[in-house]
Amino acid sequence: MEAAAPAVRPEPRKARLVYPKLAVPFILLILCFAAWGVAANLTDVIVGVFRSIFDMSNAQSALVQFAYYGAYFTLAIPAAFINRRFGYKVGVLAGLGLAAVGGLLFLPASEALVYGFFLAALFVLAAGMSILETSANPFVIAMGPEESATQRLNLAQAFNPVGANIGVLLGAVLILPELTSEAEKTILSPAELRQSQEDDLALVLGPYLGIACVLILIWLLIAFRKMETPPEAKHEEEGASRSGALGRLWHNRHYRYGVAAQFFNVGAQVCAWTFTILYAQDIVGVPAEDSGWYLQASLLLFLVARFVMTWLLGIFRPTRLLLIMASLGVGFCLVAMFSLDMVGLIAVVLISLSLSLMFPTIYGVALQGLGEDTKFGAAGLVMAILGGALMPLVQGLLMDELDAAKAFAVPGICLAFVACYALFDLRTRRGGGGELVAEGAH
Secondary structure, three states, rough: OOOOOOOOOOOOOOOOOOOOHHHHHHHHHHHHHHHHHHHHHHHHHHHHHHHHHHHOOOHHHHHHHHHHHHHHHHHHHHHHHHHHOOOHHHHHHHHHHHHHHHHOOHHHHHHHHHHHHHHHHHHHHHHHHHHHHHHHHHHHHHHHHHHHHHHHHHHHHHHHHHHHHHHHHHHHHHHHHOOOOHHHEEEEOHHHHHHHHHHHHHHHHHHHHHHHHHHHHHHHHOOOOOOOOOHHHHHHHHHOOOOOHHHHHOOOOOHHHHHHHHHHHHHHHHHHHHHHHHHHHHHHHHHHHHHHHHHHHHHHHHHHHHHHHHHHHOOOOOOHHHHHHHHHHHHHHHHHHHHHHHHHHHHHHHHHHHOHHHHHHHHHHHHOOOHHHHHHHHHHHHHHHHHHHHHHHHHHHHHOOOOOHHHHHHHHHHHHHHHHHHHHHHHOOOHHHHHOOOOOOO
């Protein structure tokens, strides 16, 4: 008797990237990712600008980052409630609208010539960006099948460093070369010095008004575009409202330590980028008009490395790669501390190589297996951006007491903590609800 031929199994269909009719909304959300990259990294340039204009200490100038990233911490949980009550689209629109108001507030701040008014405008801008980021990440995840969620989120996040490069380019081209030099200030009368302050602050005003206009345009495009939440996403939202989420999150060590790791990761990132320009000027003696290009190089490296790391994540376990890159980042910080020349400056730039992997990797590892608690878990990881508010203050104080080179111990310690988190994950086996997670999961 002839054996029956084995049944031919059909090839599994590749999950689509986004649901039908959501391609245009997905592109609009990608614009949001780029927009907050522009705003966030323009502040890295503004720190040095305000130090020059208002004649303040490094710690005082670092209050720029405290205002910006402190707003992220403050608004993350309210954003989660907005999303739960009104949906992701309303959260995105609320974030875009508030951020646009913050950009427009730079106009009265520039008229007043008061540092605190600029910090208030930055806080409002960043508050909007916090709501936007807390809403956009889960919105992107909800726009397609679960199987392609990581690919979809990585694609959207890849445009964040694109915006970051634009933000630094705006500072390097439109602001830094046009600032009144310290040599020029010494020969100005009090009236001329005040006029130079007004002129320099007008340089800051232009890019932020431009950002506000772009945000208003994106707001209009999203507001008048129909964005239906898929049934799968609606089901997930209903599950997220169940009680006890905070308690479950707190007792999940991988999540709890992941929030701490994200705090130190963002702290290291903001420290490195905030003080790259000041390191170039104070330690290596790079002219002010050229110093911004080293920060630009850092962000270009970050952009290219993010795509490379996305490819490497298909080969290596995420936390194994995280351990390697965090350890490498610690090494770069040590070189920056003790090699007080161009080698040290190159090491500062190379810190971005290790940073490129960290935010999405920690984000993915910490949220693994959370199920119905993912929405509030995501808000906690956005709140961890508070590290970007606090750690630059610590580094600024060290710069004032020691110098710009020795102060790079701060991002070095932060990256060492990230390495410890990666090692913790590698030495434990876990999953949401007790199940084991496959080694390559992310």
